[in-house]
Amino acid sequence: MSETVRLDIDPDLLRARMPPRELYRDPAWWKALVAGPLRRGWHCLGSADGLEAAGAARPFTLLPGSLDEPVVLLRGADGVLRMLSNACTHRGHLVVEQAGTGKALRCGYHGRGYTLDGRCTGAPGFEGVASFPGEDEALTRFELVEWRGLLFGSLAPEAPWKDVIAPVEARAGSCMPAKWRRDATLDRAFEFDAHFALYVENYLEGLHIPFLHPALNARLDWKNYGYANFDHATLQVGIAADGEPALALPAGHPDAARGRVAALYFWLFPTTMLNLYPWGLSLNVVEPLGPSRTRVRFHSFVERPELHDRGAGSGLVQVELEDERAALQVMKGLAARTYRGGRYAPAAEAGVHAFHRMLVRTL
Ligand code: FES
Ligand SMILES: [Fe+2]
Structure with a gap:
């Protein structure tokens, strides 16, 4: 950790407070995030x-x-x-x-x-x-x-790739093809004026779904939404509302106990989101362009086209625009001198806390 920045996040979620606004605004913090978490993480490089x-x-x-x-x-x-x-x-x-x-x-x-x-x-x-x-x-x-079929690279990995991807393989290996095939006609790119960490934080919690995403909320059984955190990744489990398509998980799968699984949302520290739906994979690649500018690329790997416009994996552009808007509004709100980092909602923001602890570890 450099001299000028010091991130303290209590390991105890119930006592912890989120990072101060400097993390997202101060040039010294930006340099530290590049030299630490971004340099030491794995990034998706396409195929x-x-x-x-x-x-x-x-x-x-x-x-x-x-x-x-x-x-x-x-x-x-x-x-x-x-x-x-x-x-x-x-x-x-x-x-x-x-x-x-x-x-x-x-x-x-x-x-x-x-x-x-x-x-x-x-x-x-x-x-x-x-x-x-x-x-x-x-x-x-x-x-x-x-x-x-996807390439991942790192300049100075904090952990070996096998440790990063292990929970994805353990939870979802049975419903993934040996090689993802991208449909490039479905590629999308989004850019917005917010720090990448705000976009990641937003991704890592489902607490906002009923407020930000009414259409998505109707396709999910939100009260059974689930979370799991790993050393270098997190998982969120979206449960299908009645009548919506679900993943074909093997009997006894740990996530199937909550109900029919509409989506497994994996995030790999620090910039990769693997969203597994009944139709296939939606990959989000986060590209920090600067302290207040972020690009997110969407790539689609469609295994079952007949399910592509159904369930939690449909309407993704609308969901993205709703998420971006939230990140943008937070970026503006962090100009407030009075903001000092909020507390974590234990049931829904443990993934955000896990991300912040990974930052502490790699800064
Ligand atoms: S810089 Fe490459 S040969 Fe001189
Ligand atoms: Fe969202």
């Missing part, structure tokens, strides 16, 4: 489509506006897909400037060469330099995993 061939490369900036890390996804000669730093170890020029396929990498600035797994093979003009090229001339390799 490996187009990167099947050895030598296929896709450069991009990881989380523009916050991490701003130049990286490249690169399939090695050994068939392994890697995420490497895209900054040349000489003077920092981007090594791969556009997507494509090649047998090796060569920096366009002074011609330094790299293998497809990032080792430096040599550089013109460096003859006579001691122990050159050493291992520290290689492009830094970051963590990358493929999970059911």
Whole structure:
């Protein structure tokens, strides 16, 4: 934790108070959130489509506006897909400037060469330099995993991916395909003037559903809404109102005791939301663009099209706009000098508390 910021969240939910408004407004806190939680978390990077061939490369900036890390996804000669730093170890020029396929990498600035797994093979003009090229001339390799067709990466993971995804697999593995297939025609992106943490907090509680989302509320049995928290993720369980479609969970599933499950809402620290509906998966990727600007991308993976416009998984754009509006109104409200962080509603805001404790851990 940096000198200038200190987040105290009591581990006891019944005693705890939420973060002060500085978390969402102060530039020092923003820097700390980028250097800690965002750098140490796992982020969804889309799919490996187009990167099947050895030598296929896709450069991009990881989380523009916050991490701003130049990286490249690169399939090695050994068939392994890697995420490497895209900054040349000489003077920092981007090594791969556009997507494509090649047998090796060569920096366009002074011609330094790299293998497809990032080792430096040599550089013109460096003859006579001691122990050159050493291992520290290689492009830094970051963590990358493929999970059911989706890529996740991290610059400095707080926890291994298997620990992050374990509760999703345990609760929902039986109703997920081996590989999610995206319907790109259903992609949506939303941008709004609020801090990403406000959007995450809103996502993590169902307390607001009857007030903010009357249409969604009618499709859910709200009084049986459920919550579970894990070390690096949370789950919310939406129970179907009468007549609405439900997930086909195996007999004895822990969440089926509440009723017919309309949705399993998983959040993976800090930016991924996996919303599992009877029709398939709605993935929300949160992109912090700055301290008061956030983009959320919606991707849809439709397994049962006949159910797509039914139940808790329908009308998602309307629900999103209602949620965004709340985040925006909170952002405005946090200008209040009198605001000092509220208490947590025990039955419904334990997930918000879990998020804040994860921030404490990674700041
Ligand atoms: S910056 Fe890449 S070779 Fe000089
Ligand atoms: Fe909501």
